[in-house]
Amino acid sequence: MITIDVPLWAARLRALRRGRLWSRRDLEERLTEAAGGTEPGLPADPVRAWEAGERRPDPGHAELLCRVFGVDEADLFVGPQSGTTLWHHLTGIPLMPGLFPEEEEERVGRAIERPWRADAGTVGYFERVLDACAVPHARPADLVAALRPVFAGIEAFRRDARPSARGPLLALATRDAELISGMEHEAGDTPGARAWSDRAIREARETGDPRTEAFALIQRAELVDAAEPGEIVEAAVAARERTGVPSEVGTLSRRHEARAHALAGEVELCHRCLEECLEECPEESGETRAELCAGCLVDLGRPGGAIELLEGEPAPAAPAYLAAYVLARKAHAYAEAHERDQAADLARRALVLARRAGAARALRELGRVHLPSTPEARRHSFV
Secondary structure, three states: OOOOOOOHHHHHHHHHHHHOOOOHHHHHHHHHHHHOOOOOOOOOOHHHHHHOOOOOOOHHHHHHHHHHHOOOHHHHHOOOOHHHHHHHHHHOOOOOOOOOOHHHHHHHHHHHHOHHHOOHHHHHHHHHHHHHHOOOOOOHHHHHHHHHHHHHHHHHHHHHOOHHHHHHHHHHHHHHHHHHHHHHHHOOOHHHHHHHHHHHHHHHHHHOOHHHHHHHHHHHHOOHHHOOHHHHHHHHHHHHHOOOOOHHHHHHHHHHHHHHHHHOOOHHHHHHHHHHHHHHOOOOOHHHHHHHHHHHHHHOOOHHHHHHHHHOOOOOOOOHHHHHHHHHHHHHHHHHOOOHHHHHHHHHHHHHHHHHHOOHHHHHHHOOOOOOOOHHHHOOOOO
16 A cells, blocks of 8 residues: 555645646746736745645635646545555656546556566556657756656666566666756756766667667767767767667767867868768758758857858757757857857847756856957856
8 A cells, every 4th residue: 555644635736746847936936927916925935835745725826726737626636546646756757647548547556566567558658758758848957857757667667577578668768868868968967967878878788779779879979068079989989880770870970979079179080070971961951960060160160160051041949958059059159250249149048048948058158158358248247
């Protein structure tokens, strides 16, 4: 019998918040917005107190919570889904609203206590949870908080699962670790990004699948701001040396290798990798090609060429944290070309977006933007 040390309504509130990938502050902001100035202000640290069961929301705040979550008051404070709420509360695995029917939630919950019951349905459940976590609007740190318990859940299952489920669960653990590493990178946690990348590579090697291992190595090579150029090159080369991997691995690995050579100031090696990328994938979009070459040119100290490429292509559709980084790189290029006004405008836009998106990597890139000194410029700070 599963028991918890908080009221069921408190556990359900926490599960609903986590399932939407909201921080406590996010929920407080949404409650304030939903109130529209018609309700009294929130008490101090309300969400923490509610989720700990220390204080039950008063009727006014209960109504706001139901409005924000889109549920009836009975579903939040009573509700028939106690088993589902309990296991999500205990494991921290996000309870995704409307993603699964109740019977499927209950089946996975029963298997939590008996991991040997894991089967193809369990694998499918975690696949869909990972897909749901890869959302463009969420902040990297919030995604890390959601993905870590998912990884722990997958690991708990795969240790005791029957052989038919163990392999697919191991591949999912690799994917989850890669996602966490990437989000730690975007959130500015360099040690965390490297540690989770190491874990992903170990898990991938355990699968015995060269493709899985190759993509784990590619993900390591993507940690441009968290690794030395030589380490990036090593991971990129190792990825394409794996046997039986698709051709896209070669193109992806050479992209990152080119950037590493650019960071190291190795002009000829950088150009050689870029040329090999074009030979391997001539149909690649101009947008992707321009973004890659422009990044290398900035690192090589040739901002004029980078600006020409960047201005010739439309802005890519990307998650907010990536869009902020692209803007910051563009500001960096303009600053290096001594185009102060353009650099300052782009930096301001990147700063607003980066702060809203929790994009620490973009903020770090803005720290490299040095504008020509003027009285006006000295009044601005971009980080």
